[in-house]
Amino acid sequence: MKAQTVKLVMYVLNDLRKIAKIIHKLDENACNYGLSKSQQTRLENLLKKADTIAKRLGLRAYHQGDPRGCSLYLVEKLKGADTDYNYGVAIV
DSSP: OOHHHHHHHHHHHHHHHHHHHHHHHHHHHHHHTOOOHHHHHHHHHHHHHHHHHHHHTTOEEEEOOOTTSOSEEEESOOOSSTTGGGGSEEOO
16 A cells, blocks of 8 residues: 555544544534534534545444444444444544
8 A cells, every 4th residue: 555545544544533533522402401503404414524524534433422432433334234334434
């Protein structure tokens, strides 16, 4: 793999890690207190951004909203099931 490609992948994964941390915090808030309208909008925007980034890698972003685990996964394709993350890679 070319050094330039590795650098690009590292930047993409770094961006996804930042997004995953914010999503996880929002999931904790949703579980404990519920989300305000602005927090809900922020969550939706972050999920769209994560999916856009994942599509660059030929993958999809999957949001698992239980704050006891990882909130964001990269999967090959979404099957529409709650178990999509079982076949993906956790972004931590």
